[in-house]
Amino acid sequence: MGRDRDFTQLGKALGAPARSVFLNLLMDGARRPAGELARAAGVSASTASEHLAVLVEAGLVTVEVHGRSRRYGLAGSQVAAALEALGALTGPAPVSGYRRSRQMERLAAARFCYDHLAGRLGIALADAWAEQGWLADRAALALTDAGADGLRGIGVDVDGAIAARRPTTRVCLDWTERRDHLAGALGAAVGRRFLAAGWVVRHASGRGLDVTDAGRAFVRRTWGVDLNA
Amino acid sequence: MGRDRDFTQLGKALGAPARSVFLNLLMDGARRPAGELARAAGVSASTASEHLAVLVEAGLVTVEVHGRSRRYGLAGSQVAAALEALGALTGPAPVSGYRRSRQMERLAAARFCYDHLAGRLGIALADAWAEQGWLADRAALALTDAGADGLRGIGVDVDGAIAARRPTTRVCLDWTERRDHLAGALGAAVGRRFLAAGWVVRHASGRGLDVTDAGRAFVRRTWGVDLNA
DNA sequence: GTGACGTTTCGGCCGCTGCCGAAGTGTTCG
DNA sequence: CGAACACTTCGGCAGCGGCCGAAACGTCAC
Structure with missing residues (x-):
């Protein structure tokens, strides 16, 4: 029973294209309303809402309620650091002239x-x-x-x-x-x-x-x- | 089309309990044969093989062939660093007396x-x-x-x-x-x-x-x- | 060569997850 | 107070993904 850190929930949270788009957009530290994120990812408002709930549940994202709008943003600099570390892994090394x-x-x-x-x-x-x-x-x-x-x-x-x-x-x-x-x-x-x-x-x-x-x-x-x- | 880094594949790769166990075991930098990993995670050899293929495909893990055994290990220190960063996110902060x-x-x-x-x-x-x-x-x-x-x-x-x-x-x-x-x-x-x-x-x-x-x-x-x- | 062994591939089952549109909740504005 | 609005919840569908056992593959031992 040597499992001490479970990446399952975080992994699932990261493992959907729409959520990946959301996180990329939020990497600048700004908060954005759900509708804007939905439009950017090309999904319906309801789908975006479900995705955002998953990200919040996983602790990657937090919400601030502003009247009838809800602003979503990264949960902290540690999240950003982890995403950067992960991003450094994806894709081949940038060969010159790419x-x-x-x-x-x-x-x-x-x-x-x-x-x-x-x-x-x-x-x-x-x-x-x-x-x-x-x-x-x-x-x-x-x-x-x-x-x-x-x-x-x-x-x-x-x-x-x-x-x-x-x-x-x-x-x-x-x-x-x-x-x-x-x-x-x-x-x-x-x-x-x-x-x-x-x-x-x-x-x-x-x-x-x-x-x-x-x-x-x-x-x-x-x-x-x-x-x- | 502002998506510049796609976490989808990495996320999916991380998002299964058995694979999470594998990665945890490999965090010490050692290589291990597929069978040992299968036993540790409590899945059949065939399932483990599929999981390992996914991890290799995602670039998280590499294989070394040793005769009829195949030793799997983390793909590099960058992978370990990313997993550490991710691991720092999971779970609540360790309250004293936990x-x-x-x-x-x-x-x-x-x-x-x-x-x-x-x-x-x-x-x-x-x-x-x-x-x-x-x-x-x-x-x-x-x-x-x-x-x-x-x-x-x-x-x-x-x-x-x-x-x-x-x-x-x-x-x-x-x-x-x-x-x-x-x-x-x-x-x-x-x-x-x-x-x-x-x-x-x-x-x-x-x-x-x-x-x-x-x-x-x-x-x-x-x-x-x-x-x- | 033959048999044992570690691993991968294949086929099939089940459940989870992403997606949408419609309906519901709460807020703002006239 | 009622309509418009932002968002969430619900119901339902389609497809992917994890799991296993059986069979195939390749390697080592004798």
Whole structure:
């Protein structure tokens, strides 16, 4: 009787196409009403409702009631981390020259992964910060004193991130690039700062991001990162 | 068509009790013949064979043919990492005083998580190393120069771990304790050293470990870690 | 070669699950 | 208060998936 962790319920919850679409949509950390999710997945409202009930039952998703609308969202950063880890497994390794749709290409450039920056932007930042001694180790991404000062200097709530209940820094393996980037409470704080400062803007819907001209200039000026490369 | 990562196949693969048992058994990184897995899960050989084919198809498991026996094992450390992340989600947080079977208690004390030490032993080591400056940061577990020297001094193949293709250090969230411990190539190197030196021994089957008297004395002498606490 | 053995493939049964449309519940708006 | 709306629950259908035993396959031992 050596079974100690039962993946059955989680697996069943993940194992339906419509639910997979829902989770992907919710990976940006936003809450969405049931109807929007139903439309996005191409199923009827009743079917979507049943799917959402399954996800809630499995603990992957939580609901907030807003009047006659119900907003569904991921149950927490741990869920997002698990989905990222799982996502890193699916599909073959991205061989160079693999053809991508324009949509995928935009996602690969910059996006939110639940609450922190990901895509090539996230990786470039982690690279630069490791290079310049703001993070101690490219593999582990530990925050140094210099890094704490530097991030405070650009308006990131470093102390809030350190005080948070979740781990301050955490590595997250990128889906598209297969490289690590910064997650955890600090990653979330950086993401909030980038949005607030207007260095990135959200796509109309979903977790895609566009780096603004101001953002592009800022990262080049501050860390010498050239995002057009 | 915003779906970019499809969890359906992985989810279906995880969503059967017998397969969950298989994966749990394989979490120690060992390969096992189909028959043994069938017996452990309480299903017929034919059923087990079908399940294993599903797991292979999903990329979670690989086979090695040894004569007329076939040994199944996890497809890599990324799979183990994803399963750990998923496992951290299941079940309620371990409220204090929660009753555990003796089997579970032994697993909670020390075990292999795919290829690195986990359980209270793994956490105690991470704590001690962070405390003593061998790892830069309890949250990120970045290896310091002092840590590299120290681990080399006790016979851990630090340089091999640094040169490895996978990340040198990585944090892994413990199932039972909900705390981070050291994984990645360095975690694996530490695990190999602990086994080779006889500081831990494997249980008869599965991923459980017993810390030997020599191991207990060693960790107390070297880092002041008292495992009886 | 022949027989034993570990594993896979096949056929068939049963139950679960996804899907929908219709009806029901609760909320907002006029 | 009643109609419109967002969502959930219910009933019913179709198909998939898990299970087994029987048979086929490949390998090892003698």
